[in-house]
Amino acid sequence: MTGSRTLTYREAIREALREALQRDERVFLMGEDVGRYGGAYACSKGLLEEFGDERVRDTPLSESGFTGAGIGAALGGMRPIVEIMTVNFSLLALDQIVNTAATLRHMSGGQFSVPIVIRMATGAGRQLAAQHSHSLECWFAHVPGLRVVAPASVADARGMLWTALQDPDPVIMFEHATLYNEEGEVAAEGETSCDLDKAAIRRSGKDVSLITYSGSLGKTLDAAQRLAGDGIDCEVIDLRSLRPLDDATIMSSVTKTARAVIVDEGWRSGSLAGEISARIMEQAFYSLDAPVERVCSQEVPIPYPSHLEQAATPQVESIVAAVRKTLRT
């Protein structure tokens, strides 16, 4: 890529926020500690000084209040970016997201769209225990009226925000908390935009389709790398969009490989992995040579000690084992 650069995921988010604030005066960032503190994950560090406290707006600890205010501001012609510290805290704002943002357009007969972007951190891996570590993406992906995206690459972290802001409907953006320090390549400034619709093939292969998203992408690619050493050629799909799901990319891959493993940090029961598995049954059943496998989190609140946290969530070993199971090797 000409002019491509290396950034951390955090820097990519920050650059995307800065770009949005510069390009569109209707855009403002709002959330707990986004201003003076610089963001709980330091994504907005320096933006208060650059854009002022009207547009980089610290809020009280009122998730429902400020998320709802973001929805109202979107109705009033602004383009708010609401940051919620973690998906666990977003449960305090679920009423506004599910009962208002997601319903308003349909319930008003198409009169009011809600062009808001709600960003939040998600996922385990930082020993933050059971109230800061869950992966509840599928709760949001369940809801008609929302668009749900999960940038797993630095390039997507850089590119998705602006596209999300152009969307007339609510977009929920999940940022896995273990990704913020990851480095990756992004395009030159001015060429960073990307779509929100398509899953991406992060590794091509012919033997097994590994379908994943967000913080599990790295582990899945590592597993594929390890399996390649044994001559097992995995294809890795990064969903990118969790609602809507890109069925075409998934089915095209599964039809080619005849085997699928879904890696999902959410709990297995009622998971996105379950949904994707069902879609494969519905749309590609006769192409399958083995049952679809799922690698999900154990059915337990995420525990604090590292070894238990690791045991609770998908790891390279469990992904490798699931792949082997589909191949009966």
Next chain:
Amino acid sequence: MAAGTDTKVHLVREHALELLKQMILIRRFEEKCAELYSAEKIRGFLHLYIGEEANAVGVMQALEPDDAIVATYREHGHALARGLPPSEIMAEMYGKAAGSSRGRGGSMHIFDARHRFYGGNAIVGGGLPLAVGLALADKMQGRNRVTCCFFGEGAAAEGEFHESLNLAALWNLPVLFVCENNGYAMGTALNRSESNPDISQHASAYSITSEAVDGMNVIDVEAAARRAVKAIRAGKGPRFLENKTYRFRAHSMFDAELYRDKVEVEKWKKIGPVVRFTDWLLESGMIHESDIDIIEQEVARTIEVAVVFAEQAPWEPVEDLTRDVMTPPVHDKVAS
């Protein structure tokens, strides 16, 4: 008298008749709705505003067309007082495609972009953050508009009430909070649900100037709303009205009203907003019996037209079921 910055209610005959007509329209419209509910033309929940008409009618006098309204599931009166076409409201009750919200919302979810009427929120307290956000957008874009948010006293127990009052005060936003205190959150009396049943004091706790108002007196409500709106437009931040009122009918059509005494209901009916205002206007000689007859006839005609419109309006085709879940990509223009 047109809405404006004047905070006094100059009760000239023309204005008195207009207030009375609006209240009678709401009363008769809802009586018709109850009848249509029994006839199974209207289904789902139906929350009647009967007894509380002075609040919506009084407050709306202080608002301009480009101000915004956020209301609750008991919002027929607010929609009518805001000037939404009665025929479209009735069609919404029927669930017809010609309804205010294409029939998608029904009684509890009346929306109208043309009148900046943002529903119709059936989550108690859910509308308050929305109102804060609408006001924030106005402030950030330098528009001198007011967002008026109606809710019941039951909402005062919700977290969103406290979060929203705090935000509105903290950011000095142009919100008029109107608490219609009808004494009962569904079937739970205020003194059984609030440690401090003086709701206006809750607003004071957030440094919001508040006023307790006789919500059965349309003139008092209008005057209080004008004072509040004048302060808000002058940049003095949010204002809060606690309108003490009463609903004469059950909470919804499913409510057997086991929680309150009929004597209490009858007592309130004697000071009902329509009867009290009518008596006062007659006694003062400002209007005559014949004026009331004319109003009743006009209102009856309006309602008749609305019912015929709703009856004859087509149903939305089932093929359009998923229309407007998401905004179609072709037009990304957003109503504001």
